[in-house]
Each structure stands twice: as structure tokens, then as C-alpha cells.
Amino acid sequence: MKLPQNILYVGVNDHQIDLFEGLYVVPNGMSYNSYMILDEKTVVMDSVDHNFAQEWLQNIKRHATPDYLVVQHMEPDHSGSIAEFMQEFPNATIVASKSAFAMMKNFFGCDFEQRRIVVGENSTLQLGARTLVFVTAPMVHWPEVVVTYVPQDKLLFSADAFGKFGALDVDEEWACEARRYYFGIVGKYGVQVQNLLKKMQNLQMQTICPLHGPVLDQNLPYYLNLYNTWSSYQTESQGVLICYTSVYGNTKKAVLKLANLLEQKGTKVVVNDLARSDMAECVEDAFRYGKIVLATTTYNNDIFPFMKQFIHHLTERNFQNKTIAFVENGSWAPVATKIMKGMLENCKNLAYTQSTVKILSALSPESNAQLEQLAQELAD
Numbered sequence: 001m002k003l004p005q006n007i008l009y010v011g012v013n014d015h016q017i018d019l020f021e022g023l024y025v026v027p028n029g030m031s032y033n034s035y036m037i038l039d040e041k042t043v044v045m046d047s048v049d050h051n052f053a054q055e056w057l058q059n060i061k062r063h064a065t066p067d068y069l070v071v072q073h074m075e076p077d078h079s080g081s082i083a084e085f086m087q088e089f090p091n092a093t094i095v096a097s098k099s100a101f102a103m104m105k106n107f108f109g110c111d112f113e114q115r116r117i118v119v120g121e122n123s124t125l126q127l128g129a130r131t132l133v134f135v136t137a138p139m140v141h142w143p144e145v146v147v148t149y150v151p152q153d154k155l156l157f158s159a160d161a162f163g164k165f166g167a168l169d170v171d172e173e174w175a176c177e178a179r180r181y182y183f184g185i186v187g188k189y190g191v192q193v194q195n196l197l198k199k200m201q202n203l204q205m206q207t208i209c210p211l212h213g214p215v216l217d218q219n220l221p222y223y224l225n226l227y228n229t230w231s232s233y234q235t236e237s238q239g240v241l242i243c244y245t246s247v248y249g250n251t252k253k254a255v256l257k258l259a260n261l262l263e264q265k266g267t268k269v270v271v272n273d274l275a276r277s278d279m280a281e282c283v284e285d286a287f288r289y290g291k292i293v294l295a296t297t298t299y300n301n302d303i304f305p306f307m308k309q310f311i312h313h314l315t316e317r318n319f320q321n322k323t324i325a326f327v328e329n330g331s332w333a334p335v336a337t338k339i340m341k342g343m344l345e346n347c348k349n350l351a352y353t354q355s356t357v358k359i360l361s362a363l364s365p366e367s368n369a370q371l372e373q374l375a376q377e378l379a380d
């Protein structure tokens, strides 16, 4: 990890966690990043999950006794060790937004009234050679969030922005787990992420220090462009995503046939079985590709549960700007297409293919012809 002189990493890796935020599988664990700035005044940037309080305090004490703890975000993966910190360092002061202190009262029964500095947009804190400039970033990912810019280093402590799943002692590609993290956790708040990106445009940027995942200090336009694409709900990758559920295999047969037809036409296809894939991977794929095929069965006069859950994940994250196609299966009264379309009706800027596929129990000459037609329309 490359950080400017006198900025140190004091975070921790969590390989014990089973579900991040109680929801997301993290096969490569999670990092809770925390940084120290050594200057005339010593600062710690954010705390860590409560389970790692002692490891984190040891990391800090190895270097110096801090004067300040900057709390950028109050979600417990970062705020969980604030109380231990304040006990360990009785002369330290917390620096945070007004709404962060209100949350501290709720989390800890105490808002550290005698030991705090409240900061807002463009507040500064002079450390000596360095200055901290606070920039509000509401809803990236909670309302109290501030990010912190250090002009002397052209460095941004970016809170959850530019974070990813995965501990720092595991080497893996950034974009895949950053995208799954982004759409899972911040995907609903594209407008607010855009607002932060606009503020960042006014700042010279050499290094981004997020609260999860690696420090970014090379090729920053790559990361900034991806964040711009994601937060403006643009298509990142060309291709067709097919997400399906299948009870007895007949819908799956249709999906595999459609995938095959598309591949024969030279179209990139990604196929996800919603019952057997990580839902967060399916969600990130839906935001990544521009053309999405939803294939499911009628079930209890509704749609199959995994598809219902999937569409709900999309709509609550402001799913938009896509071309959608439907494949439905039903043995006596198919309603799946109608229900899926109804669930998507409030999404902005969705186009629907002219061709749809209706399977009555199993593929037939009619539904096979509809698949051919749909493949052609999607490939065009």
C-alpha cells in the first residue's frame, strides 16, 4: 500500500464475517480501513468494526497518541470502536458532522458533548503541515457522511465511496467486487454519488483512501469513470444478461436455447439462475448490461419467488435505462410477464422488446419460433 509520508494504515481485515451487513456473502472477507495522519496534531480517520477494536487500538498505539478521531460515517462497520477509542485516549476529540453526533447518541447513549468538534461543508482542521477539508457526502452511504480532503497530498479519504468487498490480504480484481459492493450498498443513491463526483471534480486528486478495499493511487480516471458510469445508471458492458428461474427445467431449456441463439449471432450472453447464484452478483450484472431478459414461471398466480426478490432488488435501487425482454412459462394461466412488467412500471427509461416468449409447460414449435424472433431482436 502506497501512502504519502506520515499517513499510515491502521485498519484491520475481517475473515470471520459470514455476511457483510447481514446480507452479502464475502468469500474473501472484508477490510475496515482506518488511517493515521502524523503531524503536529495526530489524527485517526475512522474506527473499525467492534470485533476488531483491540487490534485497531494496538495498531494506533504503535505509532502515536491521537489528538483527534475523525468519524466520516456512522455505520457500525466503522463506528463500532468509537467508545473504546474515547476510553483509551481520554484527551482525544471526535470530529464529525452534526448528524453523526446525533447518531452517536443513539448508538452509544452519549454524543461526547465535551469532546467534540462539529464540521460541515468546507470546514477545515489545521494539523500542522497538513489541513483537513471536510466535504459533505449525504447518502453515500448514510446521511451523516463527510469525506475528507488533504490538499497538501491531493488525497481524499472517501468513506464508503470507492470501497469494495474483500480483505486487503487477498489479491483480487478491483472492479468485480467493487461493482457488487456499489450496487448492493450505494446503488439506490446514484444522484448523491453524482453530487460527490461533481465536488471531486474541483479537487486535484492523486490518492483515494476508501473505508473498504485498497488505496487507489494509480490510474484514477479508470475508477472515477466507473463510478460515473455506475452512478448515472449507464451501460458498462455490451451484451445480454438472462436472469431466470426454472422449477422443472423447461424454462431453463428455453433460456439456454436463447443464449445459444444469441451466441451464434455473435452477441455476448451472461446467464444467471436466480435460485442458485449470489443475488448480489445478479443485481450488479443487471446494472452492468444494457439488455436484460427476465425468464420465470407463473407461481401461486404470481411469479417465482427468486424472480420476485430479484426485481424488487432492482426497483429499490432505481433500476433504469435498459431494454427488457420477458420469457414466461405457465401451465394453465400464465401471468408472469404481466406481473414482471407491472413490477417495473415505475422504473425510468425502460424499453421493452416487441418479441416476448410464452411457454405453456414446455417448449413447442410456437415458443421456439418466439425464441428465434427474440434472439434476432436482441442481437439487432
Ligand code: FEO
Binding pocket: 073, 075, 077, 078, 141, 142, 160, 211, 212
Ligand atoms: Fe462501510 Fe456504510 O459502511
